[in-house]
Amino acid sequence: MNKWPDEINLFLQRPVPIFIHLAAAQKGTTPYISRGYGVQPEPERELLWIYILKTQWLRLKECIENQQHLAVLLTSGVDNESYQFKGQFIGFRSLTKQDNTKLYEQSRKVSQQLPGVASLVQVSPSECLAVGIQIRAVYVQTPGPRAGSIVMETERGKS
Amino acid sequence: MLPIELMSLFEGAWPACLVTSSVEGIPNIANLTRVWCTETRHVAIANQLLNKSFRNLEENPLALLKIVNPQDLIHWEISVRYIRSDYEGTLFEQIRQDIETVSWVAGVPLPAQLRSAVVFEVVSVRQCVEESVHLKPPPETYGDLLNVLAAVHDWNRLSYWIPGETDEDVKLQASRGVPGAGVDESAFDSMKRLARLVKSESRIVRLKNIRSQLRYLHSICSESVEQGDRPAATFTEGTPVSYLAFPILSSHALAGIVCCEGASGQMESVHSVEDRYLASLAAKLGEVLLTISSIPAPEREALFKQVIELAKLQWQKEADPFHSSLSARERQVAVNVAKGLTNAEIAKQLFISPRTVTTHLERIYLKLNVPSRAALTRYVMEKGLLAEGSE
Numbered sequence: 001m002n003k004w005p006d007e008i009n010l011f012l013q014r015p016v017p018i019f020i021h022l023a024a025a026q027k028g029t030t031p032y033i034s035r036g037y038g039v040q041p042e043p044e045r046e047l048l049w050i051y052i053l054k055t056q057w058l059r060l061k062e063c064i065e066n067q068q069h070l071a072v073l074l075t076s077g078v079d080n081e082s083y084q085f086k087g088q089f090i091g092f093r094s095l096t097k098q099d100n101t102k103l104y105e106q107s108r109k110v111s112q113q114l115p116g117v118a119s120l121v122q123v124s125p126s127e128c129l130a131v132g133i134q135i136r137a138v139y140v141q142t143p144g145p146r147a148g149s150i151v152m153e154t155e156r157g158k159s
Numbered sequence: 160m161l162p163i164e165l166m167s168l169f170e171g172a173w174p175a176c177l178v179t180s181s182v183e184g185i186p187n188i189a190n191l192t193r194v195w196c197t198e199t200r201h202v203a204i205a206n207q208l209l210n211k212s213f214r215n216l217e218e219n220p221l222a223l224l225k226i227v228n229p230q231d232l233i234h235w236e237i238s239v240r241y242i243r244s245d246y247e248g249t250l251f252e253q254i255r256q257d258i259e260t261v262s263w264v265a266g267v268p269l270p271a272q273l274r275s276a277v278v279f280e281v282v283s284v285r286q287c288v289e290e291s292v293h294l295k296p297p298p299e300t301y302g303d304l305l306n307v308l309a310a311v312h313d314w315n316r317l318s319y320w321i322p323g324e325t326d327e328d329v330k331l332q333a334s335r336g337v338p339g340a341g342v343d344e345s346a347f348d349s350m351k352r353l354a355r356l357v358k359s360e361s362r363i364v365r366l367k368n369i370r371s372q373l374r375y376l377h378s379i380c381s382e383s384v385e386q387g388d389r390p391a392a393t394f395t396e397g398t399p400v401s402y403l404a405f406p407i408l409s410s411h412a413l414a415g416i417v418c419c420e421g422a423s424g425q426m427e428s429v430h431s432v433e434d435r436y437l438a439s440l441a442a443k444l445g446e447v448l449l450t451i452s453s454i455p456a457p458e459r460e461a462l463f464k465q466v467i468e469l470a471k472l473q474w475q476k477e478a479d480p481f482h483s484s485l486s487a488r489e490r491q492v493a494v495n496v497a498k499g500l501t502n503a504e505i506a507k508q509l510f511i512s513p514r515t516v517t518t519h520l521e522r523i524y525l526k527l528n529v530p531s532r533a534a535l536t537r538y539v540m541e542k543g544l545l546a547e548g549s550e
């Protein structure tokens with residue numbers, strides 16, 4: 001059953017390019033951030049899968065060796081509507097056929113609506129892998145009075 | 160210190176991200192519309208809506224700014240340390256005016272007033288090479304590069320290879336002047352082997368005047384197998400006798416391999432360039448190839464020419480006896496002489512005795528083959544070396 005609020009579900013279904021940033025950190029060190037190339041939500045399991053390049057994974061994995069906190073910022077490329085998902089790394093996997101479709105969809109949306117930055121997201125599925133995050137909380141990050149307010153906290157986040 | 164190529168990113172409003180982390184190591188990301196460069200070691204951002212990020216900075220001052228160059232879409236990571244927040248003063252006013260002007264021109268109200276100017280010390284800067292690997296140049300780029308390399312160095316037969324997915328694999332991207340290209344499958348066999356060698360050892364490979372060695376090797380091979388089973392190697396005027404191959408490096412990673420072969424009579428042009436020049440050229444070409452996918456096709460050859468000419472000029476300067484023969488101290492003395500200082504003044508400035516200055520000068524005259532103080536001054540001025548002795 002999809003337990004996520006409509007606000008989040010509607011945002012994830014918007015037909016606009018979504019810019020994705022995935023961050024990790026170790027206690028007391030400089031954090032790391034990498035661009036994401038696609039997002040696959042699994043609301044039933046409170047998961048988010050983010051597609052990143054394998055070359056980025058080599059750096060990211062160093063940042064989650066001891067701690068597994070991750071943050072994902074999803075920003076609409078047309079109006080800055082944005083949400084930050086926070087949670088725990090749960091693993092990574094190769095892209096499935098469904099993921100490949102999502103990846104191409106994202107690339108197509110960027111090419112159509114923001115052609116100037118299209119080459120940024122034109123990556124092949126074979127160059128990518130999906131990083132899984134068990135979501136604990138989601139925050140509004142759209143510039144404005146609601147910025148920073150919490151939209152959703154899962155049971156895991158509350159515990 | 161911020162590199163020069165990054166400075167243009169602070170002149171306009173380009174998207175950026177700030178990543179902070181709490182004391183427990185929980186990361187937080189914030190979108191930024193602009194980063195201000197206050198000095199070469201300091202940058203600042205506007206705190207309009209920073210809540211969690213600001214609290215994190217007070218717990219853990221280490222943060223990361225990620226900024227994209229809109230010209231080539233290359234991302235840069237700036238590791239920073241939070242040092243202070245200005246709630247008034249020159250920087251605060253400058254940032255307030257900048258964001259209010261943009262808001263006024265756009266005709267939209269500010270989402271929030273400026274609370275403070277958040278100032279960071281730059282710890283390090285890194286190009287996000289791992290995010291640029293897919294910004295591959297179009298295949299014609301390599302043909303353009305070979306054309307320019309051929310014209311500048313008088314190299315006739317060239318090929319460009321990129322590393323494949325397996326350790327041994329290399330893929331041909333472009334060639335120029337190679338006999339049999341497109342018709343003879345074996346036309347690139349030697350160059351392919353050479354490219355693999357460069358890939359595995361990541362070094363410049365030179366083979367000079369190897370016809371006799373090849374004959375010898377073929378004769379050994381012929382003897383070890385049944386006579387007649389193997390066709391005897393035939394060598395013509397066009398058979399390559401010299402090879403040169405060098406790696407192209409982008410941020411220290413292998414991006415490609417240039418192979419060059421020369422038939423008899425062409426050996427001099429193939430080997431007229433020195434290894435140190437090739438290494439410098441390869442690094443410069445590697446950086447250009449990383450960003451060239453955003454350059455319009457008609458401008459590519461001109462850009463390659465500029466890069467190669469720059470590498471040649473730098474090499475000529477480095478190869479000058481002023482750098483290759485003089486010691487650091489002798490260079491300081493030579494530059495001070497060119498500035499018009501007397502021996503006594505130079506001695507005082509460098510904390511050495513006037514007699515030592517005289518000794519240095521005698522050696523300098525000998526090494527640079529100049530007869531006098533005036534000639535040394537002319538040498539330094541004409542070669543533009545006045546700023547070189549400050550190390």
